Amino acid sequence: MNSKVYDVAIIGAGCCGASIARKLSAYEISVILLEKCVDVGFGVTKANSGIIHAGFHHPLTSLKARLEIRGNLMFDQLHYELGFPFKRVGIIVVAFSVEEMKTVEHLYAQGVANGVPRMEICGRERILSLEPQLNSDVVGGLYAPTGGIIEPYRYVFALVESAQKNGVDVRTHFTVEQGIKDGDYWIVKSREGEEIRAKYVVNSAGLFADEVSKSFNAEIYKIIPRKGEEFLLQRNARGLPNHVIFPVPGAHTKGILVIPTVEGTLMVGPTAIETDDKYDIETTSQNLETVFMQATYMVPAISRREIITSFAGLRPTLKGNDFYIEPSKIQPHFIHVAGIQSPGLTASPAIGEYVKDILKQEGLQLVEKKNYDPFLPHPIKVRELSLEQIEQVVEKDPKYGHIVCRCENISEAEIIEAISKGHTTLDGIKFYTRAGMGRCQGAFCTYKILKIVSRETGIPIEKITKRGDNSWIIFKRLQALAENTPET
């Protein structure tokens, strides 16, 4: 069987895989990014809270702390180059007792040791002036202005787009089933019956990193999914804070957060519950209670009446809770990037660099590309433009004047752009453009988007899915119409 040959194959197009791919795209090597889902970022990353942590939660003895701190510093440059939504809104940890203030002091000391800049221990007045929405019982807290927020899927889309622009191949619907060593190469076989060859394989398969490792006859370990449920509240919801609000952390989790998202909605969560089911992304009513009890304790104005949607995701954790990023000791040219739970998103740019260095140590020749272009054109978003600017873009392309998603103000041209970038599922378009993410949750725009996708791609409406596989949306055409009229 003839299969295409690469220097590096990266398994899993989440924030780590995408980051590694983009980093490697700066060098004269051939790279392929393999993803089992219908689109990139559709695994663990999709449900990420989108926090760019400041770097005071973990001691420097852990790999994750070192990568977190480095990663945090890299986001301004990445944002400048790629244009995904990112704001350094700052993080506040709130303490409600003298005991909790002791933990705040510990976090502060840890942050200082980690080199986190401009942190502040705040008394009650200072913390309330920073965040007037807080419960007035607050006694003080920690302020870390370098913390921030991003939209995780937009970040991954941008990384992948940039990687593709610089020559990386991306294959979706490629579920890695087995890796077989054949001389200098790995033969990577997919469940879908395809195969590719690569000298090096990077296993950034998230929840499935343990299964991938096993299928390559590399180290045996167990990824333990830790579930998190989040609730999204409408734009300008009551209680919308200025900063990301953290409670004083517990043993395994940073606690329930109150997050002002980068798009102006409010998010509360996540819970942290271990599960043994890698597909368990159900939300539950008990956790709704827990999340809102804790969130409203910190910010009393938050109201569950303003929920527009809820979702759950799974953090891929390993025993010991640190990241596991190293070359296999059993199988040469196989690199583990596993156990990337929080603060994985923050660390991901640094993980890209770190894995690049590992590959170099493992013998991969890395010569910088002369024509490497780190920049992406920033997509036009009608909702962010002034009337005059909208006028200009509508003159160039009238489809910017046709608002398809009324809640988030997304134009037809933006939908078409998402489709042209390969996002042809409803969720792909939603994550790329925000169409369907607002208060009506797609009730007014779903039929319009279905028609646009069908028109632009030729996919019949019955074959369009929400997120690939069996997630069909339309059963069939009305019989009378199907018989008498052509498809529109």
Add this chain to the structure above:
Amino acid sequence: MQERNYDVVVIGAGAAGMASALKVAEQGLKTAIVDREPFLGGILPQCIHNGFGVHLFKEELTGPEFAERFIQEIIKSDIDIYLNTTATSMAVHQPIKQINLCSSQHGVFRINARAIVLAMGCRERNRGNLSIPGTRPAGIFTAGLAQRLINIDGYIPGKRVVIVGSGDIGLIMARRLTWTGAEVLAVVEILPYPSGITRNIVQCLNDFNIPLYLSHIITKIEGKDRVEAVEITPLENGAPNYAKTFKVACDTLLFSVGLVPENELTQSAGIKINPETGGPQVDTRLMTSAEGVFACGNVLHVHDLVDWVSDEAQRCGKELINFLQGKTEKIEQGKIVVGSNLKYVLPNKYRLGEANRFSMRSLIVRDKATLVVRQGEKTIRQFTLRHVKPAEMFHIELKPEDFKEVVINGELLPIEFSLS
């Protein structure tokens, strides 16, 4: 930016927008009507069932037929029609109002107008608003979206359907889906009584033997890619009895769980909202907190019959004309107080010297209910209502002689409505 000048701009070309636009254009006012969709009629064209027009036209019409009567009038009139056009923002706190619009056909442009009618209608509450636990597969639709997909676009959303909520659109869709060959397995209603009007319960569920589960809730949605099943749990004494939970295998879930007036444009313009209706606060002229900005139809409060929407919109048009002619500037208005067992009373003011028509919704289900109207301590009118329930809006009219001009501290004495 291109600017156009009108006396009146109507935002939304559904039942309310069309009726109010026709009323004002009748008087020779230069009028524009704007809608995001490529056609006039709003949601009516997708409501292909009958039952429209019984009060207004004294005959039973389908939604498209009802809409067509207005559409033909609009086309014949001098009203300028802007379709596929979205109103993005407006400045309303000066005598000449500015409405910014955009469309692929006209680009970005501004309408300057002496008065605005808000007629943007409403949207459906959805699964997220209810925080129903479970997975988030494909196959979850609001009833209105499913109706649109079938009746306008010709696409059937699923084969085995459970409907959540017994709102009118959900009931209509139970019948419509059955006619497409789909199987409607259950209609699940949290309340002990249906949310939709009685006629729809009989004609859409009973006639097709579709089970209606009152006092039941959906406690879980299952399915990885597409909906596979839902869990239904009865409520007993207000709490779910999980021991009696049962599962229904299905591939589609429709939500018909209430409507919310669509007032983001209104709010962004700084117009005050009534938290009980979700619509703007209005006085007896149906004028909002911004002078010269009027509201009618479902953007003001959610109606159960389109006939009442058209009726309200025509009144709104008349009031707007009077306003522009300077006839209502100095009218005195008193406050309305919403008393026991009423969700809201609309408008939020009353005025002397003429008949006042009020729309209201009950919080209770009761036969032979009594509506008491008081001014101060004095009961000024009493109405016996054959049957009240939250799902059915009712209207009453007070005559000019019903209330006296009683002024306390420079204000007319408020009128209070209460139901028992």
